Amino acid sequence: MGTPPENDPAGEPDSSTARRGRSASTPPxxxxxxxxxxxxxxxxxxxxxxxxxxxxxxxxxxxxxxxxxxxxxxxxxxxxxxxxxxxxxxxxxxxxxxxxxxxxxxxxxxxxxxxxxxxxxxxxxxxxxxxxxxxxxxxxxxxxxxxxxxxxxxxxxxxxxxxxxxxxxxxxxxxxxxxxxxxxxxxxxxxxxxxxxxxxxxxxxxxxxxxxxxxxxxxxxxxxxxxxxxxxxxxxxxxxxxxxxxxxxxxxxxxxxxxxxxxxxxxxxxxxxxxxxxxxxxxxxxxxxxxxxxxxxxxxxxxxxxxxxxxxxxxxxxxxxxxxxxxxxxxxxxxxxxxxxxxxxxxxxxxxDSVDNRQHRREGELVVWTASSGDGRIRYVAQFNLGDVPADSTVQAAELGTDADDLVVDILGSGTPVRLGVSRRTPLPPHGCVLWAISSS
Missing domain, CATH: 3.20.20.70 (Aldolase class I)
Structure with a gap:
């Protein structure tokens, strides 16, 4: 069977041994x-x-x-x-x-x-x-x-x-x-x-x-x-x-x-x-x-x-x-x-089409995920409340690498753009979330 390839720092396999004929360039x-x-x-x-x-x-x-x-x-x-x-x-x-x-x-x-x-x-x-x-x-x-x-x-x-x-x-x-x-x-x-x-x-x-x-x-x-x-x-x-x-x-x-x-x-x-x-x-x-x-x-x-x-x-x-x-x-x-x-x-x-997808932080039952669009023009932020009672989740513009004047849209909500602000505090229902798309104004 051979030895699996060593990963490079980015986690990519040696292309000489990777399986050919891949047809899943994006998640099926x-x-x-x-x-x-x-x-x-x-x-x-x-x-x-x-x-x-x-x-x-x-x-x-x-x-x-x-x-x-x-x-x-x-x-x-x-x-x-x-x-x-x-x-x-x-x-x-x-x-x-x-x-x-x-x-x-x-x-x-x-x-x-x-x-x-x-x-x-x-x-x-x-x-x-x-x-x-x-x-x-x-x-x-x-x-x-x-x-x-x-x-x-x-x-x-x-x-x-x-x-x-x-x-x-x-x-x-x-x-x-x-x-x-x-x-x-x-x-x-x-x-x-x-x-x-x-x-x-x-x-x-x-x-x-x-x-x-x-x-x-x-x-x-x-x-x-x-x-x-x-x-x-x-x-x-x-x-x-x-x-x-x-x-x-x-x-x-x-x-x-x-x-x-x-x-x-x-x-x-x-x-x-x-x-x-x-x-x-x-x-x-x-x-x-x-x-x-x-x-x-x-x-x-x-x-x-x-x-x-x-x-x-x-x-x-x-x-x-x-x-x-x-x-x-x-x-x-x-x-x-x-x-x-x-x-x-x-x-x-x-x-x-997104990159750098990862859990940004977790504090108890409050979880924040971040990612960026493939062209880098949009920053995605998801705030989750995994708990059984309502809770507020807060993110700072600085921690997200964005500006307070950037526009945010709740992808799963009304879709109306608003200013991000220096800090955004969002009330979340039990097991609920908000998913922001942030773009420069």
Whole structure:
């Protein structure tokens, strides 16, 4: 596998060893099926969300449509994962979309027809895949494409996913393990996949697996964003390797619509955000907003339980940290308020083009983040109250490197410009925030 490159003082990897074909020059933005449909999403639902994305969000930069886990299981439902379920595989042990859920996949077409329809809308197509090789392929000793080996020759029975029974691990001491991943990613390239969410990669950290997956993407000849999950207790000691082999990596477990989970992301993103940049995006996970839980595993059909103040704070942190933005709700069920939050171009500009993003200071439950626009003309300041009672947050013009006469606009508020002043004191509700754009007068 080789030794990961040493970082220079700015944290950039040696370009001679960085993964080629990166297509995530900015944080990916789009829709993912997990929060509302769990493992049971159907083709018609994917297309309905894609059409909404095209019609309402594409003009604002949202362009990914990602089918999450279990697309190869015909019996997938809300009950979680089914041990021993018969999966749809091709003759070489590679997952195929279940035709009863994805009718266009009939006759071996796989996801190619659905990806083509997504592309015709001007969108990008993504899918989820689990680390390893299907147990079913191992039991049937299915051949690995282009080799004399079978799935049984490369299976690792000791390093398996602890929460999903579909796969065994891969023995990366055996060359057939790389051959299997090469065949899998070649199939994804044939289908026209643009984004791969590879799961069970980071907890524990599977370095050989990540490198093999990255090599397979390169060998496929098609640029694909590689997003790694789930990120439990992910540490900065893996930064060099992550930058070398992936584009996006999760920094937490799944995020759901509860304030304590959002609260915990502030500390994590304070560690990771300074290391974000082109093709290297720490991911605070999907946005559990709008209507979620429709057929989620163990969930219920509901509107997000986060208050509007909490949703504003979530969006402000994700933007200031330049996390990918993957909406988890059912887009056709959106209300106007949620749509307004997702189409706030001043907010989205921070995600797309900002620098020096970092936590400026934290005093108890009062947190201040700062960043600048890519051209240096705008200074962004986010003030958060993470506490359960109202509180006032104060920033000084001098500490922000700005002048008292500069104009400030609350991106999440009225949008009316006012003078910054020498000191600005802002009352904040519980779990609330204010996000300023500061420009010279």
């Amino acid at each position: 933005m789009g829709w993912n099926s997990w929060d509302c449909y769990g493992g049971s999403v159907r083709e018609a639902e994917v297309l309905a969300n894609a059409r909404y994305l095209r019609d309402h969000l594409l003009p604002h930069g949202w362009d990914h449509v990602v089918v999450d886990i279990q697309w190869y299981e015909p019996t997938a439902d809300t009950a979680g994962y089914h041990e021993g379920a018969v999966l749809d595989l091709d003759a070489n042990g590679r997952p195929m979309p279940s035709v009863n859920r994805f009718p266009s996949a009939a006759d071996g077409a796989g996801f190619a027809p659905l990806a083509a329809r997504i592309h015709e809308m001007g969108l990008r197509f993504g899918l989820h895949i689990l680390r390893g090789i299907p147990r079913q392929a191992v039991a049937q000793r299915l051949p690995i494409l282009g080799t004399d080996w079978t799935a049984a020759d490369v299976a690792d029975h000791d390093h398996v996913c602890p929460w999903n029974p579909d796969n065994l691990g891969l023995d990366h001491e055996h060359p057939g393990a790389q051959a299997y991943y090469d065949s899998l990613l070649a199939r994804f390239a044939e289908w026209g996949v643009d984004y791969v969410k590879a799961d069970d990669m980071l907890a524990p950290y599977h370095a050989a697996e990540i490198a093999a997956f990255s090599r397979a993407i390169e060998a496929s000849g098609r640029p694909m964003v590689l997003s790694l999950s789930p990120g439990t207790d992910l540490g900065l000691e893996h930064l060099d390797h992550l930058v070398q082999h992936s584009d996006v990596w999760r920094i937490s477990d799944d995020l759901w619509d509860r304030w304590p989970l959002v609260y915990d992301q502030f500390e994590r993103m304070a560690r990771w955000a300074p290391h974000a940049g082109q093709g290297r995006w720490p991911d605070a996970d999907m946005l559990p907003l709008g209507r979620i839980g429709i057929r989620a595993h163990g969930g219920d059909d509901r509107r997000s339980r986060l208050t509007r103040d909490e949703q504003r704070s979530l969006m402000a942190l994700w933007a200031m940290a330049r996390s990918p933005l993957m909406f988890g709700g059912d887009l056709p069920s959106n209300d106007d308020w949620t749509l307004g939050l997702l189409t706030n171009d001043a907010l989205l500009a921070i995600t797309k």
